[in-house]
Amino acid sequence: MDGTVRFDFMHFMPYVHLPENHKDYKSTWVDFPNKYYDPKKGHALYQRYLSELVIADQVGFDAVVVNEHHNTAYSMMAAPNLIAAAVIPQIKNAKICVWGTPPNLEYPNRLAEEYAMLDVMSEGRLEVAFPLGTGMEYWANPINPATARDRHREAIDIILQAWTQDGPTTYYGDFYTYRYLNPWPRPYQKPYPPCYIVGTGSQETIDLAAKLGFGYSSVFVTKQRALELNQNLRRLAAEHGHHIRPEQLPVQVIAYVAETKEKAEQEAVEHLRYFFEDALRTTPTFLAPPGYLSVAELKKRAALADKLHGAFNFDNINESFFVAVGTADQVVGQLEEWGERLGTNHFNILGAIGNMPHWKVVKNLNFFGQDVIPRMRGRAAAQRRVAAE
Amino acid sequence: MTATAFPPQFKRETHSVNGLNTTVLTAGSGPPLVFLHGAGIWHGVNFALPWTEKFRVIIPFHPGLGEADDDPAMTDIHDYVMHYLDLFDTLGLEKLNLVGFSLGGWLAANFAVGHGHRVERLVLVGPAGLRGKERPKGDLFLLPPEKIPAMLVSNFDVIKPFLPDNPNDLDFMGARYREGGTLARLWWEHPYDKKLPRYMHRLTMPTLLVWGDEDKLIPPAQAQIWQSFIPKADIQIFKGAGHLVLDEKREAVDAVQRFLS
Numbered sequence: 214m215d216g217t218v219r220f221d222f223m224h225f226m227p228y229v230h231l232p233e234n235h236k237d238y239k240s241t242w243v244d245f246p247n248k249y250y251d252p253k254k255g256h257a258l259y260q261r262y263l264s265e266l267v268i269a270d271q272v273g274f275d276a277v278v279v280n281e282h283h284n285t286a287y288s289m290m291a292a293p294n295l296i297a298a299a300v301i302p303q304i305k306n307a308k309i310c311v312w313g314t315p316p317n318l319e320y321p322n323r324l325a326e327e328y329a330m331l332d333v334m335s336e337g338r339l340e341v342a343f344p345l346g347t348g349m350e351y352w353a354n355p356i357n358p359a360t361a362r363d364r365h366r367e368a369i370d371i372i373l374q375a376w377t378q379d380g381p382t383t384y385y386g387d388f389y390t391y392r393y394l395n396p397w398p399r400p401y402q403k404p405y406p407p408c409y410i411v412g413t414g415s416q417e418t419i420d421l422a423a424k425l426g427f428g429y430s431s432v433f434v435t436k437q438r439a440l441e442l443n444q445n446l447r448r449l450a451a452e453h454g455h456h457i458r459p460e461q462l463p464v465q466v467i468a469y470v471a472e473t474k475e476k477a478e479q480e481a482v483e484h485l486r487y488f489f490e491d492a493l494r495t496t497p498t499f500l501a502p503p504g505y506l507s508v509a510e511l512k513k514r515a516a517l518a519d520k521l522h523g524a525f526n527f528d529n530i531n532e533s534f535f536v537a538v539g540t541a542d543q544v545v546g547q548l549e550e551w552g553e554r555l556g557t558n559h560f561n562i563l564g565a566i567g568n569m570p571h572w573k574v575v576k577n578l579n580f581f582g583q584d585v586i587p588r589m590r591g592r593a594a595a596q597r598r599v600a601a602e
Numbered sequence: 603m604t605a606t607a608f609p610p611q612f613k614r615e616t617h618s619v620n621g622l623n624t625t626v627l628t629a630g631s632g633p634p635l636v637f638l639h640g641a642g643i644w645h646g647v648n649f650a651l652p653w654t655e656k657f658r659v660i661i662p663f664h665p666g667l668g669e670a671d672d673d674p675a676m677t678d679i680h681d682y683v684m685h686y687l688d689l690f691d692t693l694g695l696e697k698l699n700l701v702g703f704s705l706g707g708w709l710a711a712n713f714a715v716g717h718g719h720r721v722e723r724l725v726l727v728g729p730a731g732l733r734g735k736e737r738p739k740g741d742l743f744l745l746p747p748e749k750i751p752a753m754l755v756s757n758f759d760v761i762k763p764f765l766p767d768n769p770n771d772l773d774f775m776g777a778r779y780r781e782g783g784t785l786a787r788l789w790w791e792h793p794y795d796k797k798l799p800r801y802m803h804r805l806t807m808p809t810l811l812v813w814g815d816e817d818k819l820i821p822p823a824q825a826q827i828w829q830s831f832i833p834k835a836d837i838q839i840f841k842g843a844g845h846l847v848l849d850e851k852r853e854a855v856d857a858v859q860r861f862l863s
Contacts, residue, residue, distance in 0.1 A: 357790040357791055358790065359783050360787065503783050504784075504787060504790075508776045515772060
């Protein structure tokens, strides 16, 4: 592995106090009744989760990652820019990654403004992603899933125009008309913050990332598919004249480190179960609103859905997805192997798994800060020295 | 699937309409009767056979549904009205009888509002398009796809032969998903037509409203609302029939034939 190694800490900020009868509901998304949300418990969770992002910065993570979901107990970050704004004054070194607001669910000029605000406030530490959003978001927001991809492209086009051309400019599109596109403030980083596309592997999203030369983060795809997607993106981006650097291909890894493998599994597995069985529980219809996927993609996903959403088998999950649960040595070994195979040096660590209590998250963060991160940085540096000689 | 949805009496013709391949089923001879189908056509057109004795029955597949090609650029009902202006010109149909069912009823009403001089008589069968008060009636997107077939009929045996034996049949699921995308382009934002009532006074041709009294998708109470906007419309409600009243009740098919004759 060349270059440096980068570690992100990603939080989903789940609302974990599900009612006892929650299994009666087929989904904890979209139509899961919001009467089950207790704002007092929500307040305590926000306090705790924000502190965990701050600890991640303190122990040596390079970035913290937040994202957006609606109508769900899976995540309390309906507006991730609010979370980013709340942690910017408390996080001294780490980058702030908003990965991100689906740009077609927001007015594009407003998103360009909000991201520029965060970039200026953080003195250029913002990174953004432009996800299409899960199918579930289109049941919650008044945006047509059948035209979502076209609207997504147009929104990104507008945001990049706002960031790269001196305003005021005009934009006359299929979905948006701007007579004075002239957002204040403008981004701190020039020409604009590092951008990624986040997705679950639709060819359409890969093509978009390749065309724009953006990074691509595949999420909730199998190991094999992640490998194919990265290879695909590199090839397609090259056709558009872009060279994709390793750090542009973050791999999302669910990771937990403890003193022994047994202890790590003992401490983590129940929360993995919660994550897959309860937090990710949704219906095929919510996952794929009409027109959101191509028919070929729908059929492809029908097979994977059972594995990912609402059923749990640790061995299956371990086999299929990037899950590293074990000692620091074992986790370092796995991350290095995956990094090598995928051609990346950028690890996006889901280290607060499901309904994991605060002490376990802190323990996990500390293991990363004391063992995993320094060890991998040391080995990468040693390799660089060897390569230089 | 055990039954033939499209009986051999119907010939298939494919026409290029403004560059879009459009399959049309035709049978019989006599004055033209154009049937505009609903949001799904997998249950077939067997019900229309009696009409072929007196009419030249013409059943086009709507773009993005059934055997027609997709056209993602068609995003509202007026795109479909324009498509049918082109198709009727292609088929040389200057005047025609227009029968529209469900989505096709909404479409037929819109066509007739703008081009009433071409419509001799109009039949709207359980038409979609008006804003209903009840939920989830009238909004297919509130129903899980696997629950839709049972919502369409009073007697499930009528449509069972047209459904796959395996409820998770990937091809059937994929075909319905593709049609769902077409429908989403058409009515995701508004599963009803805000403007149609404003122009329904233009439906001056003789008009018949047909409904099943057990319609679970669009309640028969909507018949009166349609009638209140149309200058002269009769209502015929058939007992023991759901949304697919033509498939379920031969009497309804005969009533349409009598009205058009």
